[in-house]
Every structure is written in structure tokens, then in C-alpha cells.
Amino acid sequence: MFDQDLVNKIRAAFPRAVKDFTGRERAFFDNGTGTLVCERAAKAEAKARIDYSANIGANFDESQKAKETVKAGREAVAEFLNAPSGATIVSGESATKLLFDVSYAIGKECNGTENVVISELEHYANVSPWNELVRVGKIKEVRFARMNLEDGTLDFDHLQELIDSNTKVISVTAASNVTGTKIPLERVSSLAKEAKAYFIVDAVHHVPHGPIDVQKINCDFLVFSGYKIFGSHGSYMYMNPEYMENLKPYKVKPSAKSGPFKWESGTRNQAMFASIKGVLDHFLWLAEQIQSQYEGKFEENTGNRRAYKIAMNASQQYENLLSKAVLEGIDDVPGLLSIPDVKIFGITDTNRLDERDPTFAFIVDGVPNEDIIKHLWEKGGIATRAENFYSYAVEVYKQLKVNRISLVQYNTLEEVRIFLKTLNTICNK
Ligand SMILES: Cc1ncc(COP(=O)(O)O)c(C=O)c1O
Known part of the structure; x- marks a missing residue:
């Protein structure tokens, strides 16, 4: 699991995790469309x-x-x-x-x-x-x-x-x-x-x-x-x-x-x-930061293979924490599950987070997707989008587009809190 210090270090490994190239502070939640680049890779x-x-x-x-x-x-x-x-x-x-x-x-x-x-x-x-x-x-x-x-x-x-x-x-x-x-x-x-x-x-x-x-x-x-x-x-x-x-x-x-x-x-x-x-060297670096938590685990593998497993397992656990906050809320800010008129497409049971990645598609009854996305960006600095994402599933749900946020290892609970707070203000108008 990542502690706050490690989250800060991970964010430092991504030159645009905090601010975009214009200097605007924003939370990058469009990772399913394409992630930010890590410095080592660039x-x-x-x-x-x-x-x-x-x-x-x-x-x-x-x-x-x-x-x-x-x-x-x-x-x-x-x-x-x-x-x-x-x-x-x-x-x-x-x-x-x-x-x-x-x-x-x-x-x-x-x-x-x-x-x-x-x-x-x-x-x-x-x-x-x-x-x-x-x-x-x-x-x-x-x-x-x-x-x-x-x-x-x-x-x-x-x-x-x-x-x-x-x-x-x-x-x-x-x-x-x-x-x-x-x-x-x-x-x-x-x-x-x-x-x-x-x-x-x-x-x-x-x-x-x-x-x-x-x-x-x-x-x-x-x-x-x-x-x-x-x-x-x-x-x-x-x-x-x-x-x-x-x-x-x-x-x-x-x-x-x-x-x-x-x-x-x-x-x-x-x-x-x-x-x-x-990118893969970044994961090796990440594994080094947390290897003490994994003593006696994944010992069927050695060397870099074990390190990749450690890094990805720890990311998964951290992302589950973010997912739980997205669904249930954080501090006094209600999560997607309790915001009126939000419909989520996918698993919403927080006991089943291992069956899903931290990617959430949703619509809000009565509020067009375009308004949601605009509001999130302009009022909350949340960078994300609504699309069909070339997904067959969107057609099965009989939607033309859905709003989607997708989180990765450099996102934070604070960003989730800001996202939810901003979404709450447009949904509770
Ligand atoms: C599940 C899935 N498969 C395939 C693709 C297409 O990937 P690429 O752009 O590398 O062709 C995407 C892109 O969003 C995707 O999400």
C-alpha cells in the first residue's frame, strides 16, 4: 500500500501530475483515454x-x-x-x-x-x-x-x-x-x-x-x-x-x-x-519503495518479475482505496452512490472492488453529459470527458455517450474529494 509520502514521490515522477503545461492545477481523470507520461519514460x-x-x-x-x-x-x-x-x-x-x-x-x-x-x-x-x-x-x-x-x-x-x-x-x-x-x-x-x-x-x-x-x-x-x-x-x-x-x-x-x-x-x-x-523502470523504482511490505510474498518470482508484481499489486490496492472513495464519498462529501440521479454503469459494491478497475462511467438524470464535463473542468479543475469511448458496452446500455473518470497511481484521495464536491454542486442544483 502507498503512504502519503510515497504518493507524493509518485506524483513527483510525473511532471504533469499536479499542473498542466499552462500552469493550471488540475486533477487528471482522463487516464482511460491515455495517461500522463512518467519522466523516466519521456x-x-x-x-x-x-x-x-x-x-x-x-x-x-x-x-x-x-x-x-x-x-x-x-x-x-x-x-x-x-x-x-x-x-x-x-x-x-x-x-x-x-x-x-x-x-x-x-x-x-x-x-x-x-x-x-x-x-x-x-x-x-x-x-x-x-x-x-x-x-x-x-x-x-x-x-x-x-x-x-x-x-x-x-x-x-x-x-x-x-x-x-x-x-x-x-x-x-x-x-x-x-x-x-x-x-x-x-x-x-x-x-x-x-x-x-x-x-x-x-x-x-x-x-x-x-x-x-x-x-x-x-x-x-x-x-x-x-x-x-x-x-x-x-x-x-x-x-x-x-x-x-x-x-x-x-x-x-x-x-x-x-x-x-x-x-x-x-x-x-x-x-x-x-x-x-x-515506464517499467519506474515500476522497479516503485517496488523498491515498498518491498519491505512484501517480505515473504510473491516468492515464486525473483528479480524484476517479482518487483513488477509488487509494484502492480500495491498500485491495485491503492487504486481500490480511490474507488471506494469515489463510490462511498470522502469526509463529508457524498460519493457517486449517494448523489441523487447519478446512474453508474458497472460494479458498485465496495466489497467487490477486486473485480473492477478504478474506471467509472456514469450519467446524471436531467443533466446533459456536456454540462457535467464542462462544470467539472471549469469549477473543479477535473480533466475528463464524455464519449462512447469506442465501446460496444455503451451501445448495449443504449447510450450515445457516458461520462467517465478513470484513476491511476498518481491520483489522490484529495482529487477524488474535489471531483465529488464539484459533481455534487451540479447535481444538487
Ligand atoms: C480496451 C481497449 N482496447 C483497445 C483500445 C485501442 O487501443 P489503441 O489506441 O492502442 O489502438 C483501447 C483504447 O481506448 C481500449 O480502451
Whole structure:
């Protein structure tokens, strides 16, 4: 758990945690759309851009360093995800693009009879690639496992019912980018393995909020994006090595015939790898600050892997504290649960916080979303937004847009208090 001193140190590690570039003090609650950058990541990215800006593959120092930067980035990501090696990590422009790439390659194996099972909690990055396979006749249909409307959780029994011998892929989000609800990945994985279907995880929303272990989840592919976890744009996908070799992505003839380079069209951006390594170094620093609290814990892992687990576990616990305050209130300021006319989409039971990330979508009866967002910014300095967030779940809830706040490790209870106080003033008019 973080104490106040550590929260202050974490905020100091993010140059814009307190004030924006204009000098305005504000609380950044738009993290689900893209987090603020941590200083280590920004500096590492700038260094790679300036000092190692040559392309890889030559004998001079800049090129050698660029190559080392890409390799070190892949290895750090692998350790963070508990993947077997850096050679199992593919990078891409975005998670959306990587999911399109995988769907394209899988589509080549299909004959128009197969189905793909996803859920109603998905971001469209994990919907459209599969719909596209239907459109071009590679698969027969995309099946959507229902979401329980009252708490935004997956209807697991329905997911199970949708799987049959023609299920080629099961692809789900680790957590909804709107309701924050997590999907029980290991349970879904067992079903996928039984059905001999590829199992894909979209971890884009969940990645800054808790430990991820691709071996424990037993997934074949898992994707996340650097800009959602304190780094730069650019995304990373763990791939089961067997499938990395056997599937046939788009590629130009002279490029590598195996390994991650086979999947990566064009040359790599070394600064992006430097950035993600900077982010992961931030977590190693964080783990050092709290390791005394974890004596005797997570001892199945050692070194950096254990440190990542400690850092992400502690973040999760701290974020649960923020979530509890969002829902129940803080000091004498009522929380979302007791503000009149607020409707929350997702889990609201504070005994179930481990089933959700600290992401809250809500509307207020009688107050347009635009007014809420404007009021929060102008009166409270709360930076957030209302959108559909490219989320299928927003459609299921029959909304065009919802207000969303999403919190991460640099947010504070005081910011939550200001948010609630400001929201209360517009709701109680
Ligand atoms: C759950 C989820 N998946 C995928 C994406 C798309 O990520 P990218 O912008 O890297 O394509 C997002 C972006 O908001 C997301 O929240």
C-alpha cells in the first residue's frame, strides 16, 4: 500500500501530475483515454530519439545502440508480462492495428464456417477486426457473450454456450474501458483450450492497474498500448511462439521469416521501446519503495518479475482505496452512490472492488453529459470527458455517450474529494 509520502514521490515522477503545461492545477481523470507520461519514460524516449536515431542493422554506435534499445524494450515487456522471452513480443503502431494483423493472419486459416466469440464489454478494436473477417467471407459469424446489465460483468454461462466445435477464436478484454469490470481470464482460457480455439486478450485498459501474467492466464496473444501506461504511443503484443511462427501475417518478401520482425511491417521505432523500458523502470523504482511490505510474498518470482508484481499489486490496492472513495464519498462529501440521479454503469459494491478497475462511467438524470464535463473542468479543475469511448458496452446500455473518470497511481484521495464536491454542486442544483 502507498503512504502519503510515497504518493507524493509518485506524483513527483510525473511532471504533469499536479499542473498542466499552462500552469493550471488540475486533477487528471482522463487516464482511460491515455495517461500522463512518467519522466523516466519521456527522458528515455528523448535520449533514444536524439542519441540513437540511426536505423538498426549497421556497425556504427548509433545503430548498435538502437538495436540494443529495441531488444532491451522487448525483454523488459516480456518480464513484465511473464512471457518466456523478448522474442515473443511483437510491437505495432496501436493495439487496434495489432488486433487487425492477428485477425488477418488467423483469417487465412479459415474457410467461412468458423465463428469468433467475443463479449459485449469490448472496445471496437476487438470487434471490428472480427467483423471484417465475416465481411470478407473468412468466417461465418462473430458471437457476443452478454454483459449483465446491472453490474457490467460478463455472463460467463452465456459465453460458454456460444462456444462450439467451429469456434476458431475467443477474444476478450481484460477489463472494460467503460465499466472497469474485469473478465475472469483464466476461466475463459480453460474454455478456449478445451475448444482448441485461439485465446486473445485485449489488456489495453487493464494494464496500468494490476499485475499481468500471460503464462498464468494461459493466453495465446495479449496486447497493450504504451500510452495507456505512462509511456508513448505504440503497442506490444505477446504471442505464443508456435503461433508466431506458423501464422502468416502481411509481410514484404525480404523481411525476417520468423520471430517478431516477421510481424512488424517496416522498421522499428527505437524511441518507443526506450519509452516502455522507462515506464517499467519506474515500476522497479516503485517496488523498491515498498518491498519491505512484501517480505515473504510473491516468492515464486525473483528479480524484476517479482518487483513488477509488487509494484502492480500495491498500485491495485491503492487504486481500490480511490474507488471506494469515489463510490462511498470522502469526509463529508457524498460519493457517486449517494448523489441523487447519478446512474453508474458497472460494479458498485465496495466489497467487490477486486473485480473492477478504478474506471467509472456514469450519467446524471436531467443533466446533459456536456454540462457535467464542462462544470467539472471549469469549477473543479477535473480533466475528463464524455464519449462512447469506442465501446460496444455503451451501445448495449443504449447510450450515445457516458461520462467517465478513470484513476491511476498518481491520483489522490484529495482529487477524488474535489471531483465529488464539484459533481455534487451540479447535481444538487
Ligand atoms: C480496451 C481497449 N482496447 C483497445 C483500445 C485501442 O487501443 P489503441 O489506441 O492502442 O489502438 C483501447 C483504447 O481506448 C481500449 O480502451
